[in-house]
Amino acid sequence: MPDALLWLSFGGPEKPADVRPFLENVTRGRGVPPERLDEVEQHYLGFGGVSPINALNRAAIEAVEAELAALGIDLPVYFGNRNWHPMVEDTVAAMARDGVTSALVFPTSAYGGYSACRQYDEDILRARAAVGEGAPELTKLRQFFDHPLFVSAFADAVRAAAEQIDGEYRLVFTAHSVPISADQAAGPPESGGHRYSKQVAEAAWLVAADLGAGEYDVVWQSRSGPPRVPWLEPDILDHLDALHAKGVPAVVLCPVGFVSDHLEVVWDLDREARDKARELGMGFARAAAPSSDPRFARLVVELVREHLSDAPARKLSDFPVAGRTVNGAPCAVGCCEPPQRSRR
Structure with missing residues (x-):
């Protein structure tokens, strides 16, 4: 014991x-x-x-x-x-x-x-x-990542964040980007379920299902590697530009890849992504991480x-x-x- x-x-x-x-x-x-x-x-x-x-x-x-x-x-x-x-x-x-x-x-x-x-x-x-x-x-x-308490905490956090938005919004899940080569290094086929990007996509789907959200996006943040190395994309800031070009009026971000509101969340989302949304004239809200x-x-x-x-x-x-x-x-x-x- x-x-x-x-x-x-x-x-x-x-x-x-x-x-x-x-x-x-x-x-x-x-x-x-x-x-x-x-x-x-x-x-x-x-x-x-x-x-x-x-x-x-x-x-x-x-x-x-x-x-x-x-x-x-x-x-x-x-x-x-x-x-x-x-x-x-x-x-x-x-x-x-x-x-x-x-x-x-x-x-x-x-x-x-x-x-x-x-x-x-x-x-x-x-x-x-x-x-x-x-x-x-x-x-x-x-x-x-697929524990029911993890999923339900995020779903309720999204509901609380969405109350800050007046009208329609796009639900966007974010997680820390990694090099594509690292994401693919999940081992033999029988361990494919270990792949980080697949698990993030699954967690996002589970939270969206709890919310009854049929449409949402999964994007990435906090890239830190050299430009010549391919990382998981799209980046959250680029994605906000793309949503704005489509006429999306507001976003609710859910940092599903994180367990707490540490610096990468508060800087990359509350500072940089919020500033980008403000620049584009988009409504913005961010769900809390569950810790x-x-x-x-x-x-x-x-x-x-x-x-x-x-x-x-x-x-x-x-x-x-x-x-x-x-x-x-x-x-x-x-x-x-x-x-x-x-x-x-």
Whole structure:
């Protein structure tokens, strides 16, 4: 039986001095030019050098702790990040010192793919290697893009956002873009349901079905790679231009690819996409991501209980259950291979 739950996330700066070293951690080994880091650094400094992500994670953890306590489940929750403090290596070391021998891991991504899933396995491997002998066994919980609580939280968030629009609107789902080569690295045919773009499309369809929306779009945001590398398209800003050309009067954006309203959501959507819509004279509203919804804490606890009682996965799609791994082992051979870095 597990002794604890490790909440594993991306991380973000919490003061201006954190911003540059955080970005260097995120982009290490990826050949991102300094001028791109300069640009993104200004995004963070525009918010006081503080990303919302750590505060959002801590609030969600508190909600999960309360949900566990209410159910009589004695499972302390630890918090660790990939790219900024509290670093996962330090957190797993603290778990070992506290006598934790086995823990479940909740990664703050609902999807498959390299960045959304397998990189969390690499985080687990790296943290256990850093601790060495005595590192706890770490079992990563499954992907949850098609969990009914995830879908219903987004659907209600869209309904709330749509109340800000007077008249007709187009529903547009967004998710973080990735290189097409990375999206296609989903492994053998039997693991095809792990492909990130397919899962995003499925989640969007499920939310739209809950809403009774027959027409909607799935687009991408937050591209950061070199122009010569093909990424998933269309980009949200280009899509707003296209919708405007068709006479669409307003949009409601749903960030279905994200679990919280962190900086990429508030910058790329609330700042850049909203400004673009204003420039085009289009109505604009954005649905909230679900981490602050009470259903999100219940979702996490359901995933924990699936493991504790070996209960069937509660899900709305026919996609294969994926993402559960032990000690960072990939869930399928060849699944979600790291993207090939371009040589400069």
